[in-house]
Amino acid sequence: MIAQPKLSSDLGFGFYEPTMEGFDKNEEVPFPTKSVLGRNILLNWGVYYEFFSNARIGYSSFTSVEIGKMKFQNSSPVFIRSLKYRLFPLETFFRWRSKIEINFTLAPIWGRGRITVETTPGEKTDDWNELLNSFGDSDPMGDMGSSDAMINDWIGYSGMIGIRYYLTSRIGLDFKAGFLNNSYDRKSWKLFNKKDIIGPELEINELPIFSFKIIYGIK
Numbered sequence: 001m002i003a004q005p006k007l008s009s010d011l012g013f014g015f016y017e018p019t020m021e022g023f024d025k026n027e028e029v030p031f032p033t034k035s036v037l038g039r040n041i042l043l044n045w046g047v048y049y050e051f052f053s054n055a056r057i058g059y060s061s062f063t064s065v066e067i068g069k070m071k072f073q074n075s076s077p078v079f080i081r082s083l084k085y086r087l088f089p090l091e092t093f094f095r096w097r098s099k100i101e102i103n104f105t106l107a108p109i110w111g112r113g114r115i116t117v118e119t120t121p122g123e124k125t126d127d128w129n130e131l132l133n134s135f136g137d138s139d140p141m142g143d144m145g146s147s148d149a150m151i152n153d154w155i156g157y158s159g160m161i162g163i164r165y166y167l168t169s170r171i172g173l174d175f176k177a178g179f180l181n182n183s184y185d186r187k188s189w190k191l192f193n194k195k196d197i198i199g200p201e202l203e204i205n206e207l208p209i210f211s212f213k214i215i216y217g218i219k
Helices: 121-134
Strands: 007-015 041-052 055-069 078-087 090-095 100-118 149-166 171-182 189-191 207-217
Touching: 041 207, 078 149, 100 121, 100 171, 149 207
Parallel strands: none
Antiparallel strands: 007 041, 007 207, 041 055, 055 078, 055 090, 078 100, 090 100, 100 149, 149 171, 149 189, 171 207
16 A cells, blocks of 8 residues: 655646626726736645645635736726635545545635736826725825735635545545635735725625635645
């Protein structure tokens, strides 16, 4: 008999359907047209360590990225929006068949939203004011810093059930279904100079999620 590796890594993708009213129903600023690739697909990678005969701990990251151009009154800056769900999972499992595993995962989430506007120095203040006004923040910006990003952190939790098929003792295919529950607050965004601002309205709590990934045993 050959034991499977204790340390493993994975690479794959997830699918979910967030509601982004702050972008889709924004009457002030026309954001890039939404697409399945930018809104519904989550890029995923992770590492796990088997600390017991049927239990693992690890780190897993699901990231949604959208890039496009906005059309302001006097400019067309590049808009980049990312939502990152960083999970710290505890996973239990059992072998249903010699090559088939059933697993259950519970994980706290440390989420982060990031919005970047790539604009020219002379138009930076006006572009950011127009963007923030579209989210309902009427407090005008003064002089801008060297960075062009607004950030929001939140916490949450996730639960998933999955099935894994081992192609070899080191390589497997894993499919999971579950949910993401995030405590997002649109009033908790911060600009690069630590100024509190209002961000877009998002509904990312109680989200069903499906993921598929390739597992590789390191050692």
